[in-house]
Amino acid sequence: MAQERIFGTGAQRREETELPEPGAPAPTAAQSQTSATSADDLLAEIDGVLESNAEEFVKGFVQKGGQ
Amino acid sequence: MSVRRVMGAETEYGVLATGNAHANATVLSTQVVTTYAALVRRRLGASRATAGWDYHGETPLQDARGFAVPREQADPSQLTDVAPVLTAEEVAAEALRETGPHAESMDWRQVVMNTVLPNGARLYVDHSHPEYSSPEVTTPRDAVLWDAAGDRVALDAVRAIAASAPATGLDVVNLYKNNTDNKSVSYGAHENYLVPRSVPFDALAAGLLPFFASRQVVCGAGRVGLGDRGQRPGFQISQRADFFEREVGLETTVHRPIVNTRDEPHAERTRHRRLHVIIGDANLSHTSNLLKFGTTSLVLGLIEAGTAPDLALVDPVAALQAISHDPGLTTTVPLRDGRELTGVQLQRLYLEAARAHEQTTGGPDPETREVLELWAEVLDALETDPLSLADRLDWVAKHALLLGYRERDGLAWADPRLTLIDLQYADVRPEKGLYHRLVAAGRMRTLFGAEDLERAVGQPPADTRAWLRGRLVTRFPDDVLTANWDSVSLTLPGVRRGARIAMPEPLELTREDVDPLLSAAPDAEHLVRALAAARPALVHTGSLG
Structure with missing residues (x-):
């Protein structure tokens, strides 16, 4: 679950790092599903704000020299 | 020793006219400064012209190694001690040419290319970018706060320009807190630190080179593409690394050096040196920025005390780029004593030296303790699970986002959508900027909220x-x-x-x-x-x- 690792929220991360209960059960399939969904949600949200024509947009971002 | 010292941030923003590929960058930057200056005047109830900049005290050709470059030998872009060559009339003429009769509705007698803000910052047109130079602060936290306030200034200017565009007919302008267009051009996010003039500059340069080559693992902003034009596909840690050619030097726009020697103290010259740092990336992440200012201040303290680790890289410029080009963080770079170390290992040597120094000088003050603990935590995580820092460091947050897209959509590094994500991470608008979207989604930790930033603007x-x-x-x-x-x-x-x-x-x-x-x-x-x-x-x- 690479995405779960990548996009774990701050709250989930604290749970993982600060409350390492010995013998705690591994995350259930449902929990993993939630994280994956949350990662998908993030990408979906970002899909919605990305400029529409990526190739043209990045081509048009031309700067003059700076320091 | 402490992280406390006089310091400041200088951020040049990327500037884009939405829908006008031929816009003049200096005119757009002037629009930004003029518009914001007008906003400030209105807020303050001022009736007369905006306060201008006094160029007395600017000495861009004075080299910290004890000599001055003759004006005729300097690159024109180095002459930052004179007002910009573009006059208000030229800006107006340019705008008139581009926008026709609409330009008459802008009051060009009020053109401002350089101004001082109510928070003590300077906002001006630097070459072809708007630059916000933060007021002087004394702690890394305040450096982060007043630099982030500049992002609010940039946003307010963008919003005001958009609101007035239908009436003025001028371009809608957007700003990006990044450092390259991926087309061979880079612009800076500089830092400055006050250092006693009694510290020999050679000692500063020697102590800083290995530190500056490696600190990007903590405060890099991440970049899609390798090489000055992003010609080789891939992801690298730093925005700026591929634009540096020398170890030590006076230039900031050509042949960029890792350690810049500009000697412009902006203070009592016999007592103070103002170290001008040009190697850094522009940071949106508060944590990256805190560590950038905090750890650099600590390393300066080590050099001042003569307790910096004894390190010398065989080739600092090559090391800077090799470390940047490996987000896996396993690449080692050669030292003159024969050792081979990773960027994280180099940083750890500085951290250990700073800790040892604190032990011998009565323990850290609270601001220093925060930086030391955070530095250690981040270096540990970089060695064990770098992606766990996606909620704290700019380059990791950007990398994680890009990896998510690559995994979901099977995108190659050369795909323009990934380049767009890199660019849009730095968009100053909260509704479009991906850094700001991550913060809004609770996926990026912050040190300051909107109210803190609003206060630091004013x-x-x-x-x-x-x-x-x-x-x-x-x-x-x-x-x-x-x-x-x-x-x-x-x-x-x-x-x-x-x-x-x-x-x-x-x-x-x-x-x-x-x-x-x-x-x-x-x-x-x-x-x-x-x-x-x-x-x-x-x-x-x-x-x-």
């Missing part, structure tokens, strides 16, 4: 001379004629030729020093007279009568 740091500069601009906007880092000039009805207040010491004329005088003064003239009585050496007047 108010200077209390514990440096920026307090007097910012409060003068706020209280007496119509009387401040010009200002710069170490002086403010005022025009006063009762004083022929006005008055100039010198501010040679960055830690004087603070809130504590001047607020009793400011609050008792009904107008600028009373303030100047009170200040002249209290600090006669600092106030020069034409004729106070």
Whole structure:
């Protein structure tokens, strides 16, 4: 679950790092599903704000020299 | 030793006219500065022109190694001690050419290319980018806060330009807090640190080179593409690494050096040096920025005390790029003593030296403890699980996002959507900027909230001379004629030729020093007279009568 690792929220991360209960059960399939969904949600949200024509947009971002 | 010292941030923003590929970057930057200056004037209820910049005290050709470059040998872009060559009339003519009759609806007599803000910052057109130079602060946290305040300034300017565009017919302008267009051009996010002049510059350069080559693992902003034009596909840690060619030098726009020697103290020259750092990336992440200012200040402290780790890279420029090009963090770089170390290992040697130094000097103050603990935590995580830092470090957050897209959509590194994500991470608008979207989604930790930033936009740091500069601009906007880092000039009805207040010491004329005088003064003239009585050496007047 690479995405779960990548996009774990701050709250989930604290749970993982600060409350390492010995013998705690591994995350259930449902929990993993939630994280994956949350990662998908993030990408979906970002899909919605990305400029529409990526190739043209990045081509048009031309700067003059700076320091 | 402490992270505390006088420091500041200087951020150049990428500037884009939405829908006009042929827009003149200097005109767009002038639109940004002029528009924001007008907003400030309106907020302050000012009636006269915006306070300008006083170029007295700018010495861009003075080299810290003890010589000056002759003007005729300098690159034109190095001559930052004169007002920009583009005059208001030229800007107006350019705008008129581009926008036709609409340009008449903008008041071009009010064109501003350089101004001082109520928080003590400088906002100006630097070459072809708008630059926000933060007020002087004394802690890394305050450096983060007043740099982030600049992002709010940039956003307010963008919003105001968009709102007025239908009436003015001028371009809609957007700003990006990044450092390259991926088409061979880079622009800077500089830092400055006050250092005692007694510290030999050679010692600074030697101690800083291995540190600057490696600190990107903590404060890099991440970049899609390798090479100055992003010609090789891939992801790298730093925005700036591929634009550096030398170890030490005076230039900032050509043949960029890792250690910059510009000797422009903006303060009492015999006591102070102002180290001008040009190697850094622009940071949006508060944590990356805190560590950038905090760890650099600590390493300067080590060099000042003679306790910096004894490190020398075989080739600092090659090391800078090799470390940047490996987000897996396993690449090692050769040292002159034969060792091979990773960027994280180099950083750890500096961390250990700083910790050891603190132990021998009575333990860290709270600000220093925060930086030391965070530095250690981040280096540990970089060695065990770098992606766990996606909620704290810019380059990791960006990398994680890009990996998510690659995994979901099977995108190659050369796919323009990934380049777009890199670019849009730095968009200053909260609804479009991906950094800001991550914060809004609770996926990026912050040190300051919107209210803190709003306050820092309007108010200077209390514990440096920026307090007097910012409060003068706020209280007496119509009387401040010009200002710069170490002086403010005022025009006063009762004083022929006005008055100039010198501010040679960055830690004087603070809130504590001047607020009793400011609050008792009904107008600028009373303030100047009170200040002249209290600090006669600092106030020069034409004729106070």
